[in-house]
Amino acid sequence: MRPASREAITPLVLAVVLGGLYAALSLVRYHRFDPSSWDNAIFEQGIKGYAQLGAPIVDIKGPGFNQLGDHFSPIIALVAPFYRVFPSAQTILIAQAVLLAISVAVVAHIGIKHLGRFRGTAIAIAYGLSFGIQSAVQSDFHEVAFAVPLLALAGAAYIDRDWRRVIWWTLPLMFVKEDLGITVAAIGAVLWLAGERRRGTVLAAVGLLGMFLVLLVVIPHFNPSGEWDYATKFGGGRSILDVVLDQPGRKVLTLALTFGLTGFLALASPWVLLALPVLAGRFMADKEFYWGTDWHYSLVLMPIVFIALIDAMNREHRSVWLRSYAAQGALVALVFAAVMQVHSPLSVLVKPSTYDPNPRAASAREVISLVPKGASVETDIGLMTHLATGHDVYWLGTAADAEPDYVLFDLDSNLGSPVDVIGYAQGIHGGTWKLILDKDGYVLARRQ
Secondary structure (H helix, E strand, O other): OOHHHHHHHHHHHHHHHHHHHHHHHHHHHHHOOOOOOOHHHHHHHHHHHHHOOOOOEOHHHOOOOEHHHOOOOHHHHHHHHHHHHOOOHHHHHHHHHHHHHHHHHHHHHHHHHHHOHHHHHHHHHHHHOOHHHHHHHHOOOOHHHHHHHHHHHHHHHHHOOOHHHHHHHHHHHHHOOHHHHHHHHHHHHHHHHOOOHHHHHHHHHHHHHHHHHHHHHHHHHHOOOOOOHHHHHEOOOOOHHHHHHOOHHHHHHHHHHHHHOOOOHHHHOHHHHHHHHHHHHHHHEOOHHHOOOOOOOOOOHHHHHHHHHHHHHHOOOOOHHHHHHHHOHHHHHHHHHHHHOOOOHHHHHHOHHHHOOOOOHHHHHHHHHOOOOOOEEEEOOOOHHHHOOOOEEEEOOOOOOOOOOEEEEEHHHOOOOOOOHHHHHHHHHOOOEEEEEEEOOEEEEEEO
């Protein structure tokens, strides 16, 4: 095989292998009834609405709740055609794996193009195994998965100094999530620093104006309360300064890991400026889970820092020391990634215990089978991901105005669900209820 052919096929091979690992982790967790949260079910309901050529109604957030009143993420409609053919939670999980795999191919391609096959491949492997991507896969589907290939493509165009292509790959970020408008503005600022003053200024203005339009007009229009619910996450009754200074060690660790992935070489590229508004927004939020490296919150940072790494290695630096260190950037990133795999989410795939049957799996399948397709059911997050396919699902925290046919709680998972299921159902929803199954902590009741 000619060198050019190997360089062309390497990104595809890496995308297939790493994408396969992402899908495997997601599907293993799904079949083991190991949910991370209610998010996958929420997005499945929204995508199901688009697949039925209707509004993205998410009853989990409240009966008849339009998802556009929660997060502005119309881009998830791109999954709807596939969901219409394969209506399943697994479809959503595989879609995320594909999106992440595409970004791996992009990073590999641009790395090989500018740094050579070995260094480009090493960087792509380090990127694909980075903690931000693995934590996101472990957290099931989230809309920001769409931002990852877009940021990688925009970054690749930046390295190529193709400013027009940077803009075209950046603009769709406005449809991924409402707060990514500030990332669009940051890309405009980077273009401005690169000498593209007019394009950079226009892009920054579009990002900020679009974000404020969505936050102040679009989301309130669809939200029952007429507001953006997450506006209160900044401060939470405390001053922003108090929040920023809370648990500084945890935030410093997040910073160290985020930039340490690249041996801190990402800091030598202007592209790394995109990470600042993302990190600032997280550190100013009053919820502790934003501050660490878990969940999906570091996902969008991964293509940013690795594109910045490639750009830094591809630049001519005045400092002799920096030139010498930058030449070793791929090796540094690969070694860092290797060390991080010891307790990584993907590491469970090589452990035999991962494939042991969940002792409650048979009971979980039995209780789900007792809820007819098309029936409405109020539940906690225990089996929510599995119930969302084929059922109209409500969450017990927002279902007071709902009229479910069934109530199903997982009492063994310490989710705060009512122990007296019959009493709860009659007290909240009225009517007469009958106990259908009480097994292995799963309790199912049906409205008579």
